[in-house]
Amino acid sequence: MKTITYNKLVRDNIPDIIRENGDTCKTKTVTGEELRTALREKLCEEVAEFLADESLEELADILEVIHALSVDLGASPDRLDEICAEKYIERGGFEKGIMLLSTTEKEQKEAAMPARQRKKKTAEPKPPKEKLITRSTIMSDYGWTATLIKKYLPPPQLKTNPNYHTAAPMQLWPESLVLETMMTPEFQTDFLKLQDSRNVQKQREEEKKQRVRDVLMQYDLNALILKARTLDRHFVLHYGPTNSGKTYQSIEALKKARSGVYLGPLRLLALEVFDTLNDAGVACSLLTGEESIEVPSAGITASTIEMLNTNRKYDVAVIDEAQLIADRDRGGAWTKAILAVNAKEVHLCFAPEALDFYKLLLHDCELSLIHISEPTRPY
Numbered sequence: 224m225k226t227i228t229y230n231k232l233v234r235d236n237i238p239d240i241i242r243e244n245g246d247t248c249k250t251k252t253v254t255g256e257e258l259r260t261a262l263r264e265k266l267c268e269e270v271a272e273f274l275a276d277e278s279l280e281e282l283a284d285i286l287e288v289i290h291a292l293s294v295d296l297g298a299s300p301d302r303l304d305e306i307c308a309e310k311y312i313e314r315g316g317f318e319k320g321i322m323l324l325s326t327t328e329k330e331q332k333e334a335a336m337p338a339r340q341r342k343k344k345t346a347e348p349k350p351p352k353e354k355l356i357t358r359s360t361i362m363s364d365y366g367w368t369a370t371l372i373k374k375y376l377p378p379p380q381l382k383t384n385p386n387y388h389t390a391a392p393m394q395l396w397p398e399s400l401v402l403e404t405m406m407t408p409e410f411q412t413d414f415l416k417l418q419d420s421r422n423v424q425k426q427r428e429e430e431k432k433q434r435v436r437d438v439l440m441q442y443d444l445n446a447l448i449l450k451a452r453t454l455d456r457h458f459v460l461h462y463g464p465t466n467s468g469k470t471y472q473s474i475e476a477l478k479k480a481r482s483g484v485y486l487g488p489l490r491l492l493a494l495e496v497f498d499t500l501n502d503a504g505v506a507c508s509l510l511t512g513e514e515s516i517e518v519p520s521a522g523i524t525a526s527t528i529e530m531l532n533t534n535r536k537y538d539v540a541v542i543d544e545a546q547l548i549a550d551r552d553r554g555g556a557w558t559k560a561i562l563a564v565n566a567k568e569v570h571l572c573f574a575p576e577a578l579d580f581y582k583l584l585l586h587d588c589e590l591s592l593i594h595i596s597e598p599t600r601p602y
Contacts, residue, residue: 231268232261234287236576243580262292301359308393309355312382355380355395365401368417375404451562451588458585460595461572473541473570478505480539480568482522486531486560487543488553490514496525528556533563540566545573545581562588 232253241248253261266288273281293303358379361367379394404410459476461469474496477483485496490511497516500507506521510530528542542564548557561571561584571581578595585591 232258232265240579243583259295262288262295266292299360299363301357301363305355305357305360308382308384308395354398355382356398356401358394358396361396361401365405366414366417367401371410371413371417374413375410376400451590454563454565456564456566457568457591459568459570460578460581461570462575462578462595464575469572470541470543473543473572474499476568476570477523477539477541478503480523480537482537483539483541484523484531484535484537484564484566485525485541485543486528486564487526488528488547490527492543493525493527500525528560529553531556531560531564533559533565535565537564537566539568539570540564541570541572543572545571546577548577548580 238248238250266285269281269284269288273285290300290303293300298306356364358369358372361372362369376396377400379396381392382395384391384393405414459473461473463469474485477485478500485493487493487496490513493509493511497507497509500523501518505523506518507523507525508518508521509516510524510526512527512530540560542557542560545557545561548554548561550557561569573581582595
């Protein structure tokens with residue numbers, strides 16, 4: 224067996240990808256000064272690869288390393304974008320292709336003058352530049368909400384986004400104003416109430432996750448795999464980024480079915496499918512952990528994924544956001560649905576990075592794959 228030595232920093236998921244491909248690898252985790260050195264070496268490596276290839280993929284690798292370096296320097300990627308915006312506003316970008324060939328400095332001209340003719344320069348101190356921060360920074364770094372921003376801050380300064388010139392203008396506020404506002408008694412009273420509400424919400428979320436874990440612990444994975452191999456099913460894989468149309472195509476197949484089920488991660492997604500199908504004249508019921516709406520003569524149900532009934536038979540099943548099978552808290556629900564949903568045709572919708580995993584899973588479980596679709600938006 225051939226061993227290849229790398230000794231370099233790689234993206235976080237690379238070891239898992241190597242193991243999924245049937246190979247082995249040795250890794251170690253670096254921190255502190257060792258991580259700083261590795262990041263700088265990685266930046267040089269990625270720049271060299273971009274200069275050799277000049278592809279967007281290589282450019283994206285450089286950007287990822289830059290974001291990691293930003294965090295190492297104690298700033299979020301958003302803060303880095305703000306600095307970029309400030310420099311763009313003050314000095315411009317590189318769109319015009321201006322090359323600086325030379326300059327003539329006044330000091331060199333005045334050096335030939337007699338000392339008595341030279342004007343003494345007194346440097347006037349520049350006023351400190353006001354630091355502007357974005358809405359996202361105010362919310363992420365200082366814990367504000369959109370409601371607090373609207374209540375306590377004046378209308379923002381609007382600046383062109385240097386990274387996306389066609390996007391909406393950036394909304395900026397002086398950081399000093401944000402800090403001064405946070406010291407007022409009225410703001411502190413509202414902020415304490417917000418913190419209490421967040422703590423209650425966090426506790427509820429943790430309790431909800433624990434209930435999900437308790438349910439998932441009841442599943443016997445080996446039994447699910449054996450059941451998967453006995454079911455007569457065919458799979459259709461829809462993969463693509465957000466808003467690419469992958470769910471749209473699967474819902475079109477669901478509309479034509481006499482019986483079917485949509486399984487998604489959120490109540491809002493299930494509700495959206497429920498409304499879409501009923502508006503299209505296809506009777507559809509709704510079933511989530513919070514509510515149940517039975518529509519007369521409906522053969523289709525839009526549901527959150529934990530509510531799947533594996534004993535019921537369907538013509539078509541749509542399992543949305545299937546890359547969440549990797550989620551530590553809820554991934555078991557997708558495992559159960561994919562292996563045990565009793566449908567003749569199963570449509571899996573997921574992000575591109577999960578494609579190789581699902582092809583391998585279907586192969587290992589001896590499940591029939593009839594089509595792989597990389598959709599485009601239907602409009």
